[in-house]
């Protein structure tokens with residue numbers, strides 16, 4: 001297994017009320033088995049950051065689904081890194097395809113958000129992934145390279161201590177039940193790792209610093225074979241992370 005850090009992160013998206021979150025943790029905590037060197041976390045909606053932290057009893061990392069790049073100011077509807085730090089947020093998802101698709105987030109903005117997270121010791125989970133049309137047109141690697149380079153711009157610098165995580169999430173695999181197969185995942189992850197190695201080496205940073213995780217219909221059936229790939233450092237999980245038993249099973253079966 002590589003020395004890169006391993007992550008299993010839930011992305012609850014715009015789901016679960018406080019009552020449902022209480023039920024989630026009463027089931028989750030009962031069977032959760034922390035694993036050595038595996039970082040497990042959940043990104044809830046903003047209003048529930050504190051509740052998730054309290055109910056998870058700090059056994060897992062808590063995260064947000066976005067982050068703004070300024071500390072304060074006239075940015076209606078946004079939440080700043082300072083505020084997220086206040087709630088003990090350990091990681092922030094940035095550039096999720098739903099943000100890119102429905103809210104016009106560009107890789108330039110994603111890179112600003114990611115850098116602001118790093119400046120506050122919050123791990124940015126930078127999402128990249130091709131659409132179905134791009135996949136079918138055979139342009140996956142071109143799109144991945146563009147999104148990766150533009151989104152990670154300014155997020156790698158000499159002497160840094162906290163590093164971004166790259167989440168490869170093919171848009172066509174998100175919420176569809178159609179996960180990319182292990183050959184596809186491996187090929188794209190190796191491609192990303194190769195690009196990262198060049199960037200990291202130029203900055204004299206360890207090539208093991210940046211983890212690459214997969215997202216898109218991860219479940220109890222496909223998690224085992226995917227984490228057996230050397231190129232896969234874990235998952236960003238939507239649907240299956242809403243079900244405590246399934247999430248625990250994925251943690252159990254992975255790595």
Ligand code: PGA
Pocket residue numbers: 011169173174175176177215216217218236237238239240
């Ligand atoms: P999914 O979502 O696991 O439901 O496909 C993944 C994601 O959007 O991060």
